[in-house]
Amino acid sequence: MSVYVFFSLIISSTINAQTFTAKNVELYDNFREVFTQEIPVEVSGLPINIDGIFGLESVEITLHHNRTSDLKIQLQAPDGTTSWVTNRNGGLIGKNYIATKFSQFGKDGIINTAKNPFTGNFIPDGQFAYFNNNQNPNGTWKVLIEDLKPEEKGFLDEVQITFGKNPAIIKKRNICSFATPEFCLNNGKNIELLPDLVIVPNFTKTQFQEFSNDDEHFHSQLKISVAIANIGLGPLEVFPDTLGMKINKPAFDKSDKRFPLFQKIYSLKDKNFSSVNKKSGTIYYEKLPGHEHYHVDDWIEMRLVKFEKNKKIIVAKGAKVSYCLFTNGMLYEKDKNSIIDNKQYGNDLKNYGLGDYPSCELMKQGIAVGGYDYYGLMYEGQFLQLPKYMKNGDYILEIEIDPDHKYYESNRKNNLFSMPIKIEKQ
Numbered sequence: 501m502s503v504y505v506f507f508s509l510i511i512s513s514t515i516n517a518q519t520f521t522a523k524n525v526e527l528y529d530n531f532r533e534v535f536t537q538e539i540p541v542e543v544s545g546l547p548i549n550i551d552g553i554f555g556l557e558s559v560e561i562t563l564h565h566n567r568t569s570d571l572k573i574q575l576q577a578p579d580g581t582t583s584w585v586t587n588r589n590g591g592l593i594g595k596n597y598i599a600t601k602f603s604q605f606g607k608d609g610i611i612n613t614a615k616n617p618f619t620g621n622f623i624p625d626g627q628f629a630y631f632n633n634n635q636n637p638n639g640t641w642k643v644l645i646e647d648l649k650p651e652e653k654g655f656l657d658e659v660q661i662t663f664g665k666n667p668a669i670i671k672k673r674n675i676c677s678f679a680t681p682e683f684c685l686n687n688g689k690n691i692e693l694l695p696d697l698v699i700v701p702n703f704t705k706t707q708f709q710e711f712s713n714d715d716e717h718f719h720s721q722l723k724i725s726v727a728i729a730n731i732g733l734g735p736l737e738v739f740p741d742t743l744g745m746k747i748n749k750p751a752f753d754k755s756d757k758r759f760p761l762f763q764k765i766y767s768l769k770d771k772n773f774s775s776v777n778k779k780s781g782t783i784y785y786e787k788l789p790g791h792e793h794y795h796v797d798d799w800i801e802m803r804l805v806k807f808e809k810n811k812k813i814i815v816a817k818g819a820k821v822s823y824c825l826f827t828n829g830m831l832y833e834k835d836k837n838s839i840i841d842n843k844q845y846g847n848d849l850k851n852y853g854l855g856d857y858p859s860c861e862l863m864k865q866g867i868a869v870g871g872y873d874y875y876g877l878m879y880e881g882q883f884l885q886l887p888k889y890m891k892n893g894d895y896i897l898e899i900e901i902d903p904d905h906k907y908y909e910s911n912r913k914n915n916l917f918s919m920p921i922k923i924e925k926q
């Protein structure tokens with residue numbers, strides 16, 4: 501009998517979801533210096549390997565804060581893998597996260613399309629699938645919280661991290677990866693797997709905000725969310741030309757460094773990958789709060805235009821905006837945000853999921869096939885400055901990806917997104 505009890509205990513502990521908790525933590529406000537508050541969550545007693553069968557399922561948060569868009573919340577695994585949970589969501593006045601569950605296939609949609617207090621089950625701003633990478637989950641997980649704006653502080657009531665048999669994974673139809681080329685598009689010819697970059701329209705169409713010329717914080721700004729997806733045959737991948745630099749010793753000074761970039765272009769022939777590196781743009785360290793990582797220069801350009809007698813007149817043109825390139829979401833066949841040019845995108849894309857770009861590292865950035873890189877309207881720098889004496893009225897917002905044509909892709913003709921927009925507060 502005792503043997504039977506012993507086994508049933510082991511079996512149930514490997515089958516049932518297991519939850520680990522941290523509670524009642526006062527959150528620091530921003531004191532002009534950006535400070536990352538680390539909240540440890542001790543995990544023990546789990547199998548020593550998390551993957552697509554058993555792994556991280558969800559994170560649930562209840563916290564009180566009078567302006568949640570001040571907060572960037574990340575999760576960090578014992579092996580150092582870090583992913584965004586929610587980044588500066590809630591707009592100008594949104595308060596609190598109450599019983600907010602984050603999971604890869606959250607039924608209530610992507611967190612950045614939702615409203616406070618975010619009660620429900622949402623898809624996080626980053627990709628939890630990257631945690632389930634065969635690491636040992638036993639050890640200290642950390643919830644990393646940054647408050648990026650002064651005046652409001654908060655309180656974390658509870659955070660729960662749950663592991664189980666519905667782990668976050670990227671659901672591929674076939675397992676095309678660099679380790680399994682036999683499952684990738686392969687017709688014997690030498691095929692160059694170029695990326696194809698497009699704007700995901702729904703984020704921009706539903707997330708923009710105009711500020712009046714007497715707004716004390718955002719004087720005449722048009723804040724806009726932009727997500728850039730890759731619908732090509734291969735990943736977009738870049739890495740810096742650090743030739744002659746000693747990367748680790750001594751730790752190089754991050755400030756004011758700008759490196760030339762190579763774009764790595766993959767080819768596939770007879771089930772073998774090869775690649776060439778081509779000179780492309782540049783990358784630098786972006787110090788703005790909430791970023792503090794490397795940005796690819798001049799990644800998009802935003803413009804406001806109008807047409808007069810069939811002539812296009814540029815009314816406002818922003819400084820080009822730089823991005824850190826990583827895959828923080830995947831186009832998903834059941835998500836209305838994944839409609840581009842009236843076509844639903846998802847895992848029927850050839851080579852879907854090819855390329856791993858989980859975070860903003862200097863040494864490798866990119867966007868996987870079928871992935872997108874989202875920048876929300878509350879992120880620093882993510883706006884178009886409207887000119888003085890601008891007239892209210894109907895305009896067209898244009899966003900162009902890679903306006904200087906520095907990167908290689910299969911189709912440049914779909915790099916310009918435009919939509920009508922009404923300017924009414926100037």
Ligand SMILES: [Zn+2]
Binds near residue numbers: 790791792823824
């Ligand atoms: Zn950034």
